[in-house]
Amino acid sequence: DASPNNLEPFWMPFTANRQFKKAPRLLVSAKDMHYQSHDGRTILDGTAGLWCVNAGHARKEIAEAVGAQLTKLDYAPAFQMGHPAAFQLSNTLTQMLPEFDHVFFANSGSEAVDTALKISLAYQRAIGQGARTRLLGRERGYHGVGFGGISVGGIVSNRKVFGPMLAGVDHLPHTHDLKRNAFVRGLPEHGAELADQLERIVALHDASTIAAVIVEPVAGSTGVLLPPKGYLQKLRAICDKYGILLIFDEVITGFGRLGASFATEYFGVVPDMITCAKGLTNGVIPMGAVFVRKGIYDAFMNAPENTIELFHGYTYSGNPAACAASLAVLDIYKRESLFERAAELAPYWEDAVHSLKGTKHVIDLRNLGLIGAIELEPREGKPTARAFEAFLGCYEKGVLIRTTGDIIALSPPLIVQKTHIDQIFDTIGKVLKAIN
Numbered sequence: 532d533a534s535p536n537n538l539e540p541f542w543m544p545f546t547a548n549r550q551f552k553k554a555p556r557l558l559v560s561a562k563d564m565h566y567q568s569h570d571g572r573t574i575l576d577g578t579a580g581l582w583c584v585n586a587g588h589a590r591k592e593i594a595e596a597v598g599a600q601l602t603k604l605d606y607a608p609a610f611q612m613g614h615p616a617a618f619q620l621s622n623t624l625t626q627m628l629p630e631f632d633h634v635f636f637a638n639s640g641s642e643a644v645d646t647a648l649k650i651s652l653a654y655q656r657a658i659g660q661g662a663r664t665r666l667l668g669r670e671r672g673y674h675g676v677g678f679g680g681i682s683v684g685g686i687v688s689n690r691k692v693f694g695p696m697l698a699g700v701d702h703l704p705h706t707h708d709l710k711r712n713a714f715v716r717g718l719p720e721h722g723a724e725l726a727d728q729l730e731r732i733v734a735l736h737d738a739s740t741i742a743a744v745i746v747e748p749v750a751g752s753t754g755v756l757l758p759p760k761g762y763l764q765k766l767r768a769i770c771d772k773y774g775i776l777l778i779f780d781e782v783i784t785g786f787g788r789l790g791a792s793f794a795t796e797y798f799g800v801v802p803d804m805i806t807c808a809k810g811l812t813n814g815v816i817p818m819g820a821v822f823v824r825k826g827i828y829d830a831f832m833n834a835p836e837n838t839i840e841l842f843h844g845y846t847y848s849g850n851p852a853a854c855a856a857s858l859a860v861l862d863i864y865k866r867e868s869l870f871e872r873a874a875e876l877a878p879y880w881e882d883a884v885h886s887l888k889g890t891k892h893v894i895d896l897r898n899l900g901l902i903g904a905i906e907l908e909p910r911e912g913k914p915t916a917r918a919f920e921a922f923l924g925c926y927e928k929g930v931l932i933r934t935t936g937d938i939i940a941l942s943p944p945l946i947v948q949k950t951h952i953d954q955i956f957d958t959i960g961k962v963l964k965a966i967n
């Protein structure tokens with residue numbers, strides 16, 4: 532019985548319980564751009580679920596593909612056996628990004644991140660660089676909740692109760708600079724020089740101790756922080772100079788969010804590994820993956836046998852149902868040209884985001900592709916309260932937004948129509964005007 536009167540036993544993160552129990556919001560069904568709630572509301576999805584439902588909700592093609600797979604081959608042991616859907620999927624994925632010739636399957640973004648970090652360490656060993664054990668992340672980066680991810684992640688509050696993290700991790704400074712970049716459309720003009728901080732870390736620790744740097748090309752979960760023009764290119768150049776691997780965490784930016792297949796395509800910067808999840812299966816079945824650039828796989832295969840043991844993998848790596856879901860999703864993306872569609876809608880989206888300039892409480896607006904952010908002035912003495920009220924107000928008016936701190940983040944399914952975009956920003960504008 533999915534009614535708010537029947538909320539035990541509870542499955543949410545412990546601290547989320549308190550707030551949720553005060554005001555339960557149960558979603559009972561979904562179709563295309565909308566959710567239905569337990570109390571009969573129709574809610575326009577401004578966040579693609581949690582940045583994942585890029586092809587829209589409850590797509591029949593995906594359900595049918597998963598059903599057909601499950602009645603044909605439900606499971607194949609992940610280590611000793613293969614199955615056709617997994618090969619088909621890895622082929623389809625590497626065709627999307629020709630510089631990458633290998634895909635490692637996981638079950639979530641967090642697992643994809645751990646996988647990429649471990650591959651980077653093992654690869655450095657495989658090429659005789661075993662002293663490279665340091666991993667670098669970036670302040671305000673989010674890489675999931677595994678120990679690898681929270682160590683390289685740049686959200687101090689996510690790791691402080693968990694004691695010592697991975698050793699030898701350092702963080703590049705974040706690039707979010709409201710003073711220099713507020714209200715800029717698209718990429719910030721200022722801040723690319725912050726990539727030079729990687730040189731400072733290299734000078735501090737010696738490049739020969741650093742295995743990899745992981746960054747989100749666009750930091751999503753911490754408030755849609757866009758990379759300054761030239762920043763990612765600079766990072767790539769410095770990594771090349773010192774033999775450091777560059778990992779793009781594309782769990783959010785992958786699969787069309789920026790109006791290109793991946794951020795690597797959008798920015799024209801090729802990292803050594805790419806992590807993805809979310810849009811990989813449209814959110815319907817847990818799955819993550821790591822794209823590995825040409826040469827990395829060969830280094831393992833060409834190392835003398837038994838010198839490099841990379842024991843890593845999951846019971847459900849490449850499980851048939853997830854592969855079938857992903858193949859159906861990739862087919863929809865292609866058939867409906869959803870990445871191109873996102874690129875075509877991006878200017879309309881940009882105007883809609885920036886139409887809120889001058890609205891009460893708004894101190895910055897950001898956009899790229901079909902991602903956006905509205906940064907609010909924190910209420911004095913009560914940071915995050917204003918954004919949370921905005922979330923509640925929008926929900927009341929039938930629009931789902933996401934807040935992180937005092938930032939509203941937006942990422943609609945890529946099937947969004949202009950009328951939906953209008954509704955999202957009209958609603959947010961009205962709600963912001965009405966709150967203190």
Ligand code: PMP
Nearest residue numbers: 639640641673674675780782783
């Ligand atoms: N990396 C990034 C960039 C993410 O945005 C997320 C999820 N928001 C993760 C990793 C973790 O993914 P998951 O929640 O599937 O473990």
